[in-house]
Amino acid sequence: MTRLSDLPADQAKRLAELECPDFATRPWVGGPPLSTRRVAIVSSAGLVRRGENPFRGRDADYRAIPSDTRPEDLLISHISINFDRTGFQEDWNVVFPLDRLRDLAREGIIGSVADTHYSFMGATDPVQMETNASEVAGRLKQDGVDAAILPPV
């Protein structure tokens, strides 16, 4: 088990006290039963496809990851080195659970898996990402997606 109390005190304090956006609204979108939902992954792990331009700093843009991407073609370019990468090395589902989404779709627990998934670089100031997040929302709608799972690292 790893909790903040297991991290070096300075790191834990920095993470716990990281300034977060203070949103004025509390949006809440409902939807149909899970068994009919189309689900996409929107990661903040700084994922890029092999050969793509990696995230270089606190970039606010994003990368699109088609569902036919293979594990050997997905890399982490997140700027933080303070998280484990060996889990991802061994099994991408630890960070990018595409195979697990496919399992759930096959079992009829979710409706379907999106054609395209997305990744941001999570150390970026979230406020800077707003425009790009809206753009991703538009692309998700075009894909018929009505649910997003948002894994960090």
Add this chain to the structure above:
Amino acid sequence: MSALGHYLEEEGIASVAISLIRPQTENTRPPRALWVPFELGRPFGPPGDAAFQKRVLLAALRLLERNDGPVLIEDSPDDDPRSRPDPAWRPPLPETEADGPPQVLAQRLEPEIASLRQAHARWRERHGYSTIGLSGFSPAEGGRYIAGWLRGEAPASPRKGYSAPLLLRFAIDDLKAYYLEAASGTGGKPSSRQLGDWFWNGTAAGAGLHALRAMYQGSDDDRLKLIAGNFTVPAARQNQPA
């Protein structure tokens, strides 16, 4: 990144976040989040355990069916079984003296990389891939590039569009991936801490990264200073110099 959930939801896409740092999620107050007690970097828990990962994923997705928000923050009850050490795991190389002046570490780095070739080949055989690839270097080329920095040569970047310090950052990421994949290629189910203990305390590479940090974190070149300070040695290892 709970804030993304807010933005997506504002645009009409229902979302549920995985939370690794509960205080951040409590502050951001996303529409829905499942906090998991796993180490940073493992939002769905143990590698190679599909049933466990699926339980976590489904617990998160089930929050989409609740109507008692916003804000919904639930806790996942299961600990990651792979956070425990595997006493049967053995490193791919015996631990070596992880200390010495940068020049000596530079000399030791390249043969050490070569000596891990078989272990890394076993990794590739087992998994069919490698996560090395950000720098564009082979492990040997990356080793030479990093050794150049250890010798104080400030080698130029051979990659168009990548400054020398940026390429150093990616070469370091790839070096760690190579060593840690090779270390996992020996079999067993080592915890990340076991792998990290070996890398940081028992290899010339780990010692070399400590040395790079010490050499360049006071550099006049702001980019190099940033790379040395933030991209060589993780915070959890900075107080354990080799």
